[in-house]
Amino acid sequence: xxxxxxxxxxxxxxxxxxxxxxxxxxxxxxxxxxxxxxxxxxxxxxxxxxxxxxxxxxxxxxxxxxxxxxxxxxxxxxxxxxxxxxxxxxxxxxxxxxxxxxxxxxxxxxxxxxxxxxxxxxxxxxxxxxxxxxxxxxxxxxxxxxxxxxxxxxxxxxxxxxxxxxxxxxxxxxxxxxxxxxxxxxxxxxxxxxxxxxxxxxxxxxxxxxxxxxxxxxx
Amino acid sequence: xxxxxxxxxxxxxxxxxxxxxxxxxxxxxxxxxxxxxxxxxxxxxxxxxxxxxxxxxxxxxxxxxxxxxxxxxxxxxxxxxxxxxxxxxxxxxxxxxxxxxxxxxxxxxxxxxxxxxxxxxxxxxxxxxxxxxxxxxxxxxxxxxxxxxxxxxxxxxxxxxxxxxxxxxxxxxxxxxxxxxxxxxxxxxxxxxxxxxxxxxxxxxxxxxxxxxxxxxxx
DNA sequence: TTAATTTGTTAGATCAATCTAATTTTATAC
DNA sequence: GTATAAAATTAGATTGATCTAACAAATTAA
Ligand SMILES: [Mn+2]
Ligand SMILES: [Mn+2]
Ligand SMILES: [Mn+2]
Ligand SMILES: [Mn+2]
Numbered sequence: 169x170x171x172x173x174x175x176x177x178x179x180x181x182x183x184x185x186x187x188x189x190x191x192x193x194x195x196x197x198x199x200x201x202x203x204x205x206x207x208x209x210x211x212x213x214x215x216x217x218x219x220x221x222x223x224x225x226x227x228x229x230x231x232x233x234x235x236x237x238x239x240x241x242x243x244x245x246x247x248x249x250x251x252x253x254x255x256x257x258x259x260x261x262x263x264x265x266x267x268x269x270x271x272x273x274x275x276x277x278x279x280x281x282x283x284x285x286x287x288x289x290x291x292x293x294x295x296x297x298x299x300x301x302x303x304x305x306x307x308x309x310x311x312x313x314x315x316x317x318x319x320x321x322x323x324x325x326x327x328x329x330x331x332x333x334x335x336x337x338x339x340x341x342x343x344x345x346x347x348x349x350x351x352x353x354x355x356x357x358x359x360x361x362x363x364x365x366x367x368x369x370x371x372x373x374x375x376x377x378x379x380x381x382x383x384x385x386x387x
Numbered sequence: 388x389x390x391x392x393x394x395x396x397x398x399x400x401x402x403x404x405x406x407x408x409x410x411x412x413x414x415x416x417x418x419x420x421x422x423x424x425x426x427x428x429x430x431x432x433x434x435x436x437x438x439x440x441x442x443x444x445x446x447x448x449x450x451x452x453x454x455x456x457x458x459x460x461x462x463x464x465x466x467x468x469x470x471x472x473x474x475x476x477x478x479x480x481x482x483x484x485x486x487x488x489x490x491x492x493x494x495x496x497x498x499x500x501x502x503x504x505x506x507x508x509x510x511x512x513x514x515x516x517x518x519x520x521x522x523x524x525x526x527x528x529x530x531x532x533x534x535x536x537x538x539x540x541x542x543x544x545x546x547x548x549x550x551x552x553x554x555x556x557x558x559x560x561x562x563x564x565x566x567x568x569x570x571x572x573x574x575x576x577x578x579x580x581x582x583x584x585x586x587x588x589x590x591x592x593x594x595x596x597x598x599x600x601x602x603x604x605x606x
Numbered sequence: 607t608t609a610a611t612t613t614g615t616t617a618g619a620t621c622a623a624t625c626t627a628a629t630t631t632t633a634t635a636c
Numbered sequence: 637g638t639a640t641a642a643a644a645t646t647a648g649a650t651t652g653a654t655c656t657a658a659c660a661a662a663t664t665a666a
Binding site for chain 3: 424
Binding site: 171173202203205206209210213224225 | 622623624625632
């Protein structure tokens with residue numbers, strides 16, 4: 169069994185690898201807010217457990233086993249978030265912190281029951297894919313709203329990062345997953361967009377916001 | 388904040404104090420399966436945090452603050468067990484192990500949501516009282532089935548200890564909380580009882596079993 | 607009431623997870 | 637291509653939670 173601490177390292181490494189390719193000790197250190205020497209020594213320990221490939225001064229890589237373990241933790245995290253939203257009535261902005269703790273619970277039955285009660289969901293409340301029982305993730309390819317053009321009609325499918333502040337910002341504007349947007353205009357100057365949706369006939373979204381919203385075009 | 392380890396000591400101390408009055412280092416040590424010197428040093432730490440009264444060679448006692456903390460952990464434990472049974476479909480024999488982990492989650496909202504969804508239950512699936520939001524327990528006074536006499540009609544209200552084996556034994560005989568029993572006979576020789584209930588016209592229960600079942604008489 | 611047993615404490619070691627300070631290696635800038 | 641800066645490692649200390657061995661106090665038995 170891996171400790172809660174080890175699990176958090178593995179998960180952070182997995183997430184960084186997926187968004188940036190190679191992962192340096194420095195990046196992992198910043199991401200976990202743990203000093204570099206501590207990270208180095210943990211990497212050696214995880215290497216001894218065959219969860220990471222570690223060589224001095226080389227980028228960090230998870231082994232196949234490491235990726236599987238990471239996937240299983242992320243599965244527990246995302247099932248929990250979905251359960252909290254769908255079965256317990258939490259808002260999508262409130263679930264990450266709780267899931268960060270619940271993901272470490274050791275009880276396959278507990279999470280399989282969640283999965284079953286939820287009807288085997290494919291994504292979490294933020295649109296991120298839920299890994300399967302073997303820790304495998306089926307990556308969904310969406311584009312950023314910021315990459316779309318005036319006249320496009322799109323559906324919001326996921327948020328790139330899910331900080332409570334950002335999600336509350338979206339709540340305040342009735343922006344949520346599944347919503348259809350029409351892009352009316354893109355400001356060349358700062359990349360901000362005018363969009364319309366639901367009862368909102370014109371709403372301006374900054375480039376920062378548009379880069380965090382993942383969408384798919386609809387015919 | 389108290390660590391998970393500290394929480395487990397406080398809870399064990401609380402439970403032992405309630406069933407045996409005074410608690411010795413030796414008993415706490417056995418109950419937690421942790422060696423006595425470790426327990427002694429943890430007691431000193433908890434004393435520094437004003438959670439236990441500690442004096443060398445004297446029995447261990449929780450402070451008022453310690454009892455409150457213990458009550459709050461037990462509240463989380465029992466709400467979790469109730470939630471697992473009522474909202475997730477687990478059997479009463481399967482929930483203790485999971486609750487043992489979930490009780491350490493730090494999220495008042497999470498547990499208040501459980502409480503609300505459950506309609507503010509007064510007891511857990513084993514009939515034990517759920518402490519209130521201040522950690523206070525309202526003790527219910529039941530008698531042991533073993534203290535009843537032939538002719539008595541009683542209702543099963545709680546089980547004294549809830550090991551999975553004992554609960555599965557009860558499952559196998561359709562014995563569950565709320566069930567009404569009629570005592571047909573008590574064997575003077577070994578204290579075993581013949582009882583009838585539901586579709587079971589005669590079932591024999593050993594003294595050991597009768598001492599674990601808490602009942603109330605019905606008119 | 608002394609001796610034996612049980613209970614509890616002290617001392618000192620180990621392991622996990624963290625840190626700071628010093629050093630080394632790699633990358634970047636001039 | 638050296639000098640400077642950034643990144644990574646090594647060394648050594650700290651804290652929490654545990655252990656064993658040795659010793660001391662309290663209880664029980666003879
Ligand atoms: Mn999350
Ligand atoms: Mn976590
Ligand atoms: Mn329990
Ligand atoms: Mn516990």
